[in-house]
Amino acid sequence: MFSFRLPSLPFNLPKARTAGFSLGDRTRERTIVDLANPLGFRLGSTSNTASSHSLRKNEMPLPHSVFQPDPSSPVLDRVKQTPVPELNPPTLVVTTEIEASKQQAAWAAVDRHILPHHIVIGIGSGSTVPYVVERIVAQGADVNKHRVFIPTGFQSKELIVAANLRLGDVDQYPVIDVTIDGADEVDRDLNAIKGGGACHLREKVLAEAADTFVPTNAEGPRSRDRLTHSFIIVADYRKNSEYLGTNWKAGVPVEVAPFAYAKVLQNLVLVGSQNPKLRMGKAKAGPVVSDNGNFIIDAPFSTEDLKDPLRILKLIKMLTGVVEVGLFCHMAEAAYFGNVDGSLTVRWADGRVENLAKGAKIVVQ
Template identity: 60%
Template sequence: MTLNPVEAAKRAAAYAAVDAHVKLSHRYIGIGSGSTVPYVVERILAQGDEANKERWFIPTSFQSKQLIVGNGLRLGDIDTFPEIDVAIDGADEVDNALNLIKGGGACHLQEKVIAQAAKELIIVADYRKRSSVLGTNWTQGIPVEVAPVAASQVLASLKRLGSTDAHLRMAKAKAGPVVTDNGNLCIDAPFSTAYLRDPAQLNSQIKQLVGVVEVGIFPGMAKAAYFGNQDGTVSIQHEDGSFKENITVEI
């Protein structure tokens, strides 16, 4: 199948990440969310029925649950399997220290739960998601999942913290706000890159606000990130700060 350059980049990143990190010995695998993840599942399926029949796959969202079930893989849950061998997920932006912004799909609470449970969190993305400082490419704002009763109060607090344009995310296909998989609301809180030079501190400040359920900043959680490039190669960023560029992937 011929893909456009962006989709080909996503596929290359997903394939490379699965090849390197989803071992035949792994039994509990977290499946993330986003447009790159279908290629992750595609590559896992290519490992064969013999490998996958002994595995449990734990989703981060309704989307990933449907991917697991729709492809005939065994669906698990975090209550049953609180320790996961590896989780592969997408990201909205990745900085030079492997800090992440996630939550463009409003499922960052479950994504963070799975990430915390995984021995390794591996990120797959295309070249557009890579930046030196968070907030450079992803300018829509930090996704903040909030209890509905506290939405107005949290909005006011975020504005005092420095996100003067913080706003409730509204649905596009219906009237009203976006409702998360957990029945909460989602606030998008844009911060300048000056605030995001210390993403762990900003994550902590937002998380402490009463009514905040989870924050779409993932500081220091990823082990590696795989970026698909326009030329079909992959760049790999490791938690120790090292990079490998222009890796060829067998498709």
Template identity: 55%
Template sequence: MSSLNDAKRRAAYKAVDENITSESKIIGIGSGSTVVYVIERILQRGNLANKECIFVPTSFQSRLLIIEGGLNLGDIDQYSEIDVTIDGADEVDENLNAIKGGGACHLREKVVAEAAKKFVIVADYSKKSSTLGEKWKQGVPIEVIPFAYALVIPSLKRLGCENPVLRMAKSKAGPVISDNGNLIVDADFGLIKKPKELLEKIKLLTGVVEVGLFVNMTRMVYFGNEDGKGKQYLFK
């Protein structure tokens, strides 16, 4: 196993063990490669898998993981108050702000994160940076309704993104379509020193549904380090 995957597993295990307790009844499950290990650990802890816990997914991927694991599947429509949500991230800065949406799931991820009493991120050491945009070079993922795509692109340029890019699918001709039927625009703003300010400006654009900037939301982050050990960072 590569050190990267080992780091993800160690961090995910630590996050599950320290944040999903006997009092956790409703649990949000995020998306991405790290979340596979979150489900793996939940299943290893039979007391979590067998009791009456409800697991709320953020994507088709996490929904399948929950179903295939034989866990109790719930929906945000049924459970608008979640005890803890564990999710991955594409990049996390020193203030625990994050960029998410590399998998085009950030709208549902943000809904499930905001519904949680505690939002926890699990990531490997390659996702840790001092400032957003330092390591994640693909740009801020922005979910846009198809009808407004042509309007949003020039608006993003006026906000400082030189080349907003409509995300294209790799295995079909055409753009990536989110689970909500929308398009994804990746907007590179370089180093993002004021993520809250940028988030607010983008959200005000007509046609924008959600932005992959998660600001002042994360309670704690577990980074899997290069030595394979997981390290916890608390919200400042």
């Protein structure tokens, strides 16, 4: 077990309706805005500048509009003068060998793949990812203040915010330098099953967005430098399999439009799934609902079928009502697996397998 404590907010929040964060440096301030109170915030529209006016009580903002602080507002001055203490970075206590192996994998992947010239970083989901964030924070505020971090879901968003890193979204940054993410199982060709935590739609978008330039000289990226795909998987040794479906028996996670789930269940059987099931909530009556408002089906396939995961991916993806499939085929550049003895196994997309002894120096490739 490890403990990860979110720092408590230094505010008495009941009256606050929304909080605006100015993120990204050590002098950041938090602005608390009570929308029930006319604070002199103006409604700004990106498409219609004529719509700028004071926001009155109960007045709804126009679609596609953004709030812009009125610099002349005395209230804004007052809240700006309230300094906000730094949030503490996550403190992780590793108490089991499995957690230690996750930490090893995450730290090595960060050391190798998140380099000073990388600015836009994708942060995945799952139990190994807190160690990724932990290691990124350890790179220091100086390098991180220039970066923006893109989450794959609620969990990673919380991690980014708690670590005092700048949050962005993939619609702002559709090209990401490096994405590091967990996995449920990875095969010898680096195909992965993902979505055990129902995050695979966003995870796949971030994996696909992850392209980076490899500098050919010490000065940093130039246009002639090599563009490489930089989606990196981190996990413990239990996820490292010859074929998918060896250890992960829950099936392929499939995100579906809620109204279509019953039809998709039927059609999954037609394409070879054995007893697909709608994923039900724990401590919740009803199905799991993803961060995108969709349902999740877990669709088991035989190990034989999963020897060709791309074929299964294509079959499932063609079913009407399917939003995304938790099979990531030929997307990862490398997968880092922490082993129980403290060593690391690194599998690369080109077929190389590296075995690094416990304590071995991690060298940037």
